[in-house]
Amino acid sequence: MPVGLHRLMMQIQVPRISILHVVDPAEHSRVSEAAADDYETCLRHLVKSKILDISKESGFPKFDVMLLGMGPDGHVASLFPGHPLVHEKEKWVTFIKDSPKPPPNRITFTFPVINSSANIALAIVGAGKADVVHKSLGDDKSSDLLPVQMVSPEGELVWFLDKDAASKL
Numbered sequence: 001m002p003v004g005l006h007r008l009m010m011q012i013q014v015p016r017i018s019i020l021h022v023v024d025p026a027e028h029s030r031v032s033e034a035a036a037d038d039y040e041t042c043l044r045h046l047v048k049s050k051i052l053d054i055s056k057e058s059g060f061p062k063f064d065v066m067l068l069g070m071g072p073d074g075h076v077a078s079l080f081p082g083h084p085l086v087h088e089k090e091k092w093v094t095f096i097k098d099s100p101k102p103p104p105n106r107i108t109f110t111f112p113v114i115n116s117s118a119n120i121a122l123a124i125v126g127a128g129k130a131d132v133v134h135k136s137l138g139d140d141k142s143s144d145l146l147p148v149q150m151v152s153p154e155g156e157l158v159w160f161l162d163k164d165a166a167s168k169l
């Protein structure tokens with residue numbers, strides 16, 4: 001689990017049964033493509049059994065709360081700046097085999113799923129994130145949007161920053 005999320009989860013009491021972890025392809029016996037398919041199938045079962053809602057606005061699964069971290073390049077989940085996966089519009093879960101940050105093989109929710117969440121908490125820690133936090137929350141919107149700037153849930157988006165991550169605001 002990313003550092004920021006781990007620290008946040010240590011502060012709150014959520015029943016383990018209510019937390020859906022993304023499977024780690026590195027621990028999966030099959031390739032990332034199969035892991036992504038399996039995970040999407042798992043989500044579809046949860047929707048069928050009425051455990052997971054579908055957003056009336058988007059038609060994609062709607063989580064109550066999604067906890068996201070952010071990389072120093074502004075990536076969220078495994079959606080990296082400049083990578084075509086950022087523009088995926090159909091799939092719920094997809095895979096990447098050439099991640100710029102190790103491990104190269106990953107699976108990830110797509111933006112339609114992320115942005116169908118009722119609420120999103122972004123947990124960001126460390127001085128290494130300060131520049132991108134400043135860029136993301138600052139006034140300069142001239143360049144291409146970073147993935148973190150594309151996070152837009154149906155409800156509330158809350159940024160949790162430690163002092164180091166917030167040091168350039």
Ligand SMILES: O=C1O[C@H](COP(=O)(O)O)[C@@H](O)[C@H](O)[C@H]1O
Pocket residue numbers: 001002003004005068069070071072075076077078101125
């Ligand atoms: O690679 C990743 O890193 C980011 C940031 O992780 P952290 O340990 O520095 O908080 C994480 O949010 C993202 O999910 C993951 O793909």
